[in-house]
Amino acid sequence: MEKQHLLEHLKKFLTPRRNNLFEEVLSKRTNFFTVVTQDVHQLHNTSAVIRSCDVFGIQNIHVIEEHQPRRIDKEIAMGAQKWIDVNRYNSTKECIATLRQKGYQIVATTPHGEAWDLEEFEISKPSAVFFGTEKDGLSEEVLKEADVRLKIPMQGFTESLNISVSASIILQSLTSRLRRSELPWQLTPEEKLEIEFNWTKKCIKNSEQLVEDYKASQ
Numbered sequence: 001m002e003k004q005h006l007l008e009h010l011k012k013f014l015t016p017r018r019n020n021l022f023e024e025v026l027s028k029r030t031n032f033f034t035v036v037t038q039d040v041h042q043l044h045n046t047s048a049v050i051r052s053c054d055v056f057g058i059q060n061i062h063v064i065e066e067h068q069p070r071r072i073d074k075e076i077a078m079g080a081q082k083w084i085d086v087n088r089y090n091s092t093k094e095c096i097a098t099l100r101q102k103g104y105q106i107v108a109t110t111p112h113g114e115a116w117d118l119e120e121f122e123i124s125k126p127s128a129v130f131f132g133t134e135k136d137g138l139s140e141e142v143l144k145e146a147d148v149r150l151k152i153p154m155q156g157f158t159e160s161l162n163i164s165v166s167a168s169i170i171l172q173s174l175t176s177r178l179r180r181s182e183l184p185w186q187l188t189p190e191e192k193l194e195i196e197f198n199w200t201k202k203c204i205k206n207s208e209q210l211v212e213d214y215k216a217s218q
């Protein structure tokens, strides 16, 4: 309740247009699907995936950096990382365990072998959708651990799609079907409050001071 009051206070420092936009975007956000990248080499690829998460309404992305440095390309994400929760891991094992604990099935995307075609993939379960590196794809560890494998059917000579292109195609399909379904895909009121609070704070220059002043005045 205190956070709700604090948010109402902070919202006075934003324009009505900005506050309405936050509410509109939040009403379309989901945690029903979440995205995971595993040791992606090219920063612009990770950043492009983050940007697609924002566009398709995925609130959380999980970035595994077991063999890659911890950097995200701000320019290419076009500021999208400001609106998305980026969860970082040093180990694939830890990431999988965390996501399973949150109730996600593990979905490995791959251009090879036995896998569900995207349009036939059953969307009824909360899913963490894993994407692999540019050269080698997902590790054996993820492919073995996965509950389901998923592929975008390809008709040409090329062996695979670029990772960020495949993330966009998959997210577009999954989220459009999800929003047409009766599944409980929307964020909870608690999640919405937390996210709107963080977004609002990020848009106000002296937000920390305003929060302190407000608390002191109560």
Ligand SMILES: C[S@@+](CC[C@H](N)C(=O)[O-])C[C@H]1O[C@@H](n2cnc3c(N)ncnc32)[C@H](O)[C@@H]1O
Pocket (backbone or CB within 6 Å): 109, 110, 111, 112, 130, 131, 132, 133, 134, 135, 136, 137, 138, 150, 151, 152, 153, 154, 160, 161, 162, 163, 164, 166
């Ligand atoms: C450039 S591909 C990796 C190619 C790699 N040689 C391999 O064997 O997987 C990078 C990532 O994009 C995704 N991807 C690419 N093409 C795909 C397809 N047709 N279906 C599903 N995912 C795909 C997968 O996550 C893959 O790990």
